[in-house]
Amino acid sequence: MPPLPDGTPVGTLILAGLIGSAQWPGFAASREARDGAPDPLDRWSRRLIDGLAAELGAAALYPFGGSPYHPFQRWARRAEPVFPSPLGMLVHPEFGLWHSYRGALLLSERWPLPRREVAKNPCDGCADRPCLSACPVGAFFRPGAYDERACASHLEASAGSDCRSGGCLARRACPVGREHAYGSEQARFYIDAFVAARRSPA
Numbered sequence: 453m454p455p456l457p458d459g460t461p462v463g464t465l466i467l468a469g470l471i472g473s474a475q476w477p478g479f480a481a482s483r484e485a486r487d488g489a490p491d492p493l494d495r496w497s498r499r500l501i502d503g504l505a506a507e508l509g510a511a512a513l514y515p516f517g518g519s520p521y522h523p524f525q526r527w528a529r530r531a532e533p534v535f536p537s538p539l540g541m542l543v544h545p546e547f548g549l550w551h552s553y554r555g556a557l558l559l560s561e562r563w564p565l566p567r568r569e570v571a572k573n574p575c576d577g578c579a580d581r582p583c584l585s586a587c588p589v590g591a592f593f594r595p596g597a598y599d600e601r602a603c604a605s606h607l608e609a610s611a612g613s614d615c616r617s618g619g620c621l622a623r624r625a626c627p628v629g630r631e632h633a634y635g636s637e638q639a640r641f642y643i644d645a646f647v648a649a650r651r652s653p654a
Contacts, residue, residue, distance in 0.1 A: 454522075456511050456558055463562035466510075467524070467531055468501050469553040472632030480637065491516075493554075493641075501555040510557040524553045533571035538584050539592055539622055545571040548629025574628045586625035588615075604650045607643060616643050 456462060470476075479485055484496040494516050505512040515524045528534050528542060537543040544551055575581070584592050588611065591603040606612040615621055619639030634642070 454513075454520075454558075456560055460560045462558045462560065464559045464565070465527060465531075466557040466559070466563075467527060467553050468497075468504070468555045468557065469551060471547055472550040472629070473635050473638055474632075476635065476638045493645075497554040501557065505557055508557065508559060510559045513556045513558065515553055515555070522556070524556070527556065528553060531568065533569050535573035535575065537575055537626070538581055539626075540598055541623075543573070543575060543626070543628060545574050546629060547632050548574075549623050549626050550629050550632040550634060578627070582625040582627070583622045587620075587622045588612075592622050600650075604647065607647055616640065616647075619643060 454462075479493060479496050482492075482496050484492040484499070489495070494514070498512075498514065501512050501514075504510070513522050515522065525542060532544070534542040534544050537549060539549070541549050542551075543549055584594075587603070589599070589602045589606045591599040591606075593599070607615055617640060618624065618636060619634055619642065624633065
Protein backbone atom coordinates (compact mmCIF):
# COMPACT_ATOMS: atom_id res chain seq x y z
CA MET A 453 0.00 0.00 0.00
CA PRO A 454 1.51 3.37 -0.96
CA PRO A 455 2.18 5.87 1.84
CA LEU A 456 0.49 9.25 2.06
CA PRO A 457 2.03 12.04 -0.08
CA ASP A 458 4.17 13.21 2.87
CA GLY A 459 5.53 9.72 3.41
CA THR A 460 3.35 8.94 6.43
CA PRO A 461 2.30 5.27 6.60
CA VAL A 462 -1.36 4.57 5.93
CA GLY A 463 -3.38 3.59 8.99
CA THR A 464 -6.76 3.10 7.30
CA LEU A 465 -7.90 2.65 3.71
CA ILE A 466 -11.57 3.21 2.92
CA LEU A 467 -13.04 2.14 -0.42
CA ALA A 468 -15.76 4.26 -2.02
CA GLY A 469 -18.04 2.99 -4.73
CA LEU A 470 -21.46 2.45 -6.21
CA ILE A 471 -24.05 -0.20 -5.41
CA GLY A 472 -26.49 -1.09 -8.16
CA SER A 473 -28.55 1.87 -9.31
CA ALA A 474 -28.76 3.53 -5.87
CA GLN A 475 -26.34 6.39 -6.66
CA TRP A 476 -27.18 6.71 -10.35
CA PRO A 477 -29.77 9.53 -9.99
CA GLY A 478 -27.17 11.66 -8.19
CA PHE A 479 -24.69 11.22 -11.00
CA ALA A 480 -27.32 11.64 -13.76
CA ALA A 481 -28.31 15.02 -12.31
CA SER A 482 -24.70 16.22 -11.93
CA ARG A 483 -23.01 18.87 -14.02
CA GLU A 484 -20.48 16.28 -15.19
CA ALA A 485 -23.20 14.08 -16.66
CA ARG A 486 -24.66 16.99 -18.62
CA ASP A 487 -21.67 19.04 -19.79
CA GLY A 488 -20.76 16.83 -22.78
CA ALA A 489 -17.10 16.55 -21.79
CA PRO A 490 -15.30 13.18 -21.74
CA ASP A 491 -15.25 10.80 -18.77
CA PRO A 492 -18.21 12.25 -16.83
CA LEU A 493 -18.41 9.46 -14.24
CA ASP A 494 -14.70 9.62 -13.50
CA ARG A 495 -14.83 13.40 -13.10
CA TRP A 496 -17.91 13.17 -10.86
CA SER A 497 -16.22 10.51 -8.74
CA ARG A 498 -13.09 12.63 -8.38
CA ARG A 499 -15.07 15.69 -7.34
CA LEU A 500 -16.96 13.86 -4.61
CA ILE A 501 -14.10 11.72 -3.33
CA ASP A 502 -11.58 14.58 -3.47
CA GLY A 503 -14.08 16.61 -1.41
CA LEU A 504 -14.27 13.87 1.20
CA ALA A 505 -10.49 13.58 1.24
CA ALA A 506 -10.14 17.32 1.89
CA GLU A 507 -12.62 17.14 4.78
CA LEU A 508 -10.90 14.16 6.37
CA GLY A 509 -7.30 15.13 5.70
CA ALA A 510 -6.93 12.01 3.55
CA ALA A 511 -5.31 11.21 0.22
CA ALA A 512 -7.44 9.89 -2.63
CA LEU A 513 -6.56 7.17 -5.13
CA TYR A 514 -8.54 6.03 -8.17
CA PRO A 515 -8.84 2.88 -10.31
CA PHE A 516 -8.94 4.99 -13.47
CA GLY A 517 -6.79 7.69 -15.05
CA GLY A 518 -3.79 5.57 -15.97
CA SER A 519 -0.57 4.71 -14.19
CA PRO A 520 0.14 4.09 -11.37
CA TYR A 521 -2.39 1.26 -11.23
CA HIS A 522 -3.55 0.42 -7.72
CA PRO A 523 -4.71 -3.05 -6.58
CA PHE A 524 -8.36 -2.18 -5.97
CA GLN A 525 -9.58 -5.74 -6.38
CA ARG A 526 -7.06 -7.01 -3.83
CA TRP A 527 -8.06 -4.25 -1.41
CA ALA A 528 -11.73 -5.07 -1.97
CA ARG A 529 -11.22 -8.73 -1.13
CA ARG A 530 -9.60 -7.76 2.16
CA ALA A 531 -12.38 -5.30 2.99
CA GLU A 532 -15.56 -7.24 2.21
CA PRO A 533 -16.82 -10.65 1.09
CA VAL A 534 -16.29 -10.40 -2.66
CA PHE A 535 -15.01 -13.22 -4.84
CA PRO A 536 -13.79 -13.67 -8.42
CA SER A 537 -16.74 -14.70 -10.59
CA PRO A 538 -16.52 -16.81 -13.76
CA LEU A 539 -16.77 -13.53 -15.69
CA GLY A 540 -13.69 -12.15 -13.95
CA MET A 541 -15.60 -9.44 -12.09
CA LEU A 542 -15.91 -9.59 -8.31
CA VAL A 543 -19.23 -10.98 -7.12
CA HIS A 544 -20.81 -9.97 -3.79
CA PRO A 545 -23.20 -12.36 -1.98
CA GLU A 546 -25.87 -9.64 -1.74
CA PHE A 547 -25.18 -7.26 -4.63
CA GLY A 548 -23.99 -9.82 -7.16
CA LEU A 549 -22.09 -8.20 -10.03
CA TRP A 550 -23.85 -4.84 -9.58
CA HIS A 551 -21.24 -2.85 -7.67
CA SER A 552 -18.08 -0.96 -8.49
CA TYR A 553 -15.21 0.80 -6.76
CA ARG A 554 -14.73 4.45 -7.68
CA GLY A 555 -11.90 5.45 -5.38
CA ALA A 556 -10.10 4.99 -2.08
CA LEU A 557 -9.35 7.27 0.87
CA LEU A 558 -6.02 6.83 2.66
CA LEU A 559 -5.77 8.11 6.23
CA SER A 560 -2.83 8.19 8.61
CA GLU A 561 -5.06 7.38 11.60
CA ARG A 562 -6.16 3.85 12.36
CA TRP A 563 -9.95 3.99 12.46
CA PRO A 564 -12.00 1.38 14.33
CA LEU A 565 -13.63 -0.72 11.62
CA PRO A 566 -16.32 -3.38 11.76
CA ARG A 567 -15.19 -6.97 11.55
CA ARG A 568 -15.05 -8.19 7.96
CA GLU A 569 -18.23 -10.06 7.12
CA VAL A 570 -17.76 -13.76 6.50
CA ALA A 571 -19.70 -15.26 3.59
CA LYS A 572 -19.38 -17.99 0.97
CA ASN A 573 -18.73 -17.39 -2.69
CA PRO A 574 -22.22 -17.54 -4.27
CA CYS A 575 -20.72 -18.94 -7.47
CA ASP A 576 -19.68 -22.13 -5.67
CA GLY A 577 -23.33 -23.20 -5.36
CA CYS A 578 -24.28 -22.20 -8.90
CA ALA A 579 -24.12 -25.41 -10.92
CA ASP A 580 -25.57 -24.04 -14.18
CA ARG A 581 -23.38 -20.90 -14.37
CA PRO A 582 -25.74 -19.15 -16.82
CA CYS A 583 -23.34 -16.21 -17.02
CA LEU A 584 -20.96 -18.28 -19.17
CA SER A 585 -23.57 -19.37 -21.72
CA ALA A 586 -25.64 -16.17 -21.99
CA CYS A 587 -23.21 -14.22 -24.18
CA PRO A 588 -24.36 -14.38 -27.85
CA VAL A 589 -20.76 -14.51 -29.11
CA GLY A 590 -19.24 -16.68 -26.38
CA ALA A 591 -17.00 -13.92 -25.04
CA PHE A 592 -16.88 -15.80 -21.73
CA PHE A 593 -16.45 -19.27 -23.17
CA ARG A 594 -14.11 -20.30 -20.33
CA PRO A 595 -14.20 -19.12 -16.69
CA GLY A 596 -11.87 -16.18 -16.22
CA ALA A 597 -11.27 -15.71 -19.96
CA TYR A 598 -12.78 -12.75 -21.78
CA ASP A 599 -12.74 -12.23 -25.54
CA GLU A 600 -12.91 -8.46 -25.60
CA ARG A 601 -12.65 -8.24 -29.39
CA ALA A 602 -15.64 -10.53 -29.95
CA CYS A 603 -17.67 -8.59 -27.39
CA ALA A 604 -16.86 -5.20 -28.91
CA SER A 605 -17.58 -6.38 -32.47
CA HIS A 606 -20.97 -7.72 -31.38
CA LEU A 607 -21.87 -4.47 -29.64
CA GLU A 608 -21.12 -2.46 -32.76
CA ALA A 609 -23.26 -4.72 -34.97
CA SER A 610 -27.05 -4.61 -35.27
CA ALA A 611 -27.25 -8.01 -33.55
CA GLY A 612 -25.87 -6.41 -30.39
CA SER A 613 -28.84 -4.09 -29.85
CA ASP A 614 -30.07 -6.01 -26.77
CA CYS A 615 -26.67 -5.74 -25.10
CA ARG A 616 -26.40 -2.08 -26.09
CA SER A 617 -29.81 -1.15 -24.72
CA GLY A 618 -30.00 -3.34 -21.61
CA GLY A 619 -26.40 -4.10 -20.71
CA CYS A 620 -24.24 -7.21 -20.87
CA LEU A 621 -26.38 -10.34 -21.21
CA ALA A 622 -23.80 -12.44 -19.36
CA ARG A 623 -23.88 -10.09 -16.40
CA ARG A 624 -27.67 -9.96 -16.46
CA ALA A 625 -27.83 -13.77 -16.40
CA CYS A 626 -26.26 -13.97 -12.94
CA PRO A 627 -29.03 -14.84 -10.43
CA VAL A 628 -27.30 -13.12 -7.49
CA GLY A 629 -28.44 -9.63 -6.56
CA ARG A 630 -30.78 -9.13 -9.52
CA GLU A 631 -32.78 -6.56 -7.56
CA HIS A 632 -29.68 -4.33 -7.72
CA ALA A 633 -29.29 -4.56 -11.51
CA TYR A 634 -28.69 -1.35 -13.45
CA GLY A 635 -31.59 0.43 -15.07
CA SER A 636 -31.58 0.85 -18.84
CA GLU A 637 -30.06 4.36 -18.80
CA GLN A 638 -27.20 3.29 -16.56
CA ALA A 639 -26.60 0.10 -18.53
CA ARG A 640 -26.44 2.03 -21.81
CA PHE A 641 -24.01 4.51 -20.28
CA TYR A 642 -21.51 1.80 -19.37
CA ILE A 643 -21.82 -0.02 -22.69
CA ASP A 644 -21.45 3.21 -24.66
CA ALA A 645 -18.38 4.12 -22.59
CA PHE A 646 -16.84 0.72 -23.34
CA VAL A 647 -17.48 1.07 -27.07
CA ALA A 648 -16.12 4.64 -27.11
CA ALA A 649 -12.97 3.58 -25.28
CA ARG A 650 -12.38 0.83 -27.87
CA ARG A 651 -12.66 3.39 -30.67
CA SER A 652 -10.29 5.88 -29.06
CA PRO A 653 -6.65 5.77 -30.12
CA ALA A 654 -4.35 4.20 -27.54
